[in-house]
Amino acid sequence: MFHQVEGLAVAEGITMGHLKGTLEAFIRQLFTPDTGVRLRPSYFPFTEPSAEVDITCPFCRGDGCRVCSKTGWMEILGAGMVDPRVLSGCGIDPKIYSGFAFGLGIDRVAMIRYGMPNIRMLFDNDERLLRQVKI
Ligand SMILES: [Zn+2]
Structure with missing residues (x-):
């Protein structure tokens, strides 16, 4: 079972800067x-x-x-600028429009946010764990 959150923006003038700013705001709202x-x-x-x-x-x-293998960092999601060929394939003129996209596994976010050592704990239906999760 896999749960993912996707983000997509397509408009005139979308840049990597918009992607980075959106991700920073999203991540800081999600965590701290x-x-x-x-x-x-x-x-x-x-x-x-x-x-x-x-x-x-x-x-x-x-x-x-x-947990972070002594790096101080954890991978959380994948992202990028929508490939112009993808826009063309959707009938969108890549000479006018650009876009960014990102996706992250919500299970991973829950695991990190609630300090769970193993992602399988989310699917065990252990009441001792479920009672601790505040949404
Ligand atoms: Zn760490």
Whole structure:
């Protein structure tokens, strides 16, 4: 079972700066206002350029711990500028319009936010765990 949140914006003049600003606002609302965000170059088939997005480790606040493999960062989502060929395939003129897209696994977010060591705990229906989760 896989749950994902997707974001997509297409309009005239959309840039990587819009993507970065949107992700920073989204992530800081999801976690804490001081969460660090960084983009690393990557490859995805429908975006160009593409980036993997990391946040400062919420468990050690960036100092490095076992959960983040001593890096201080955790990968949270994939993102990028919509490939112009994808826009064309949707009947959108890429000479006029551009866009960004991102996607993240909501299960991973819940795991991080609630400090769960294993993602399978979300699906075990253990009442001791379910009683602790405040939405
Ligand atoms: Zn850490």
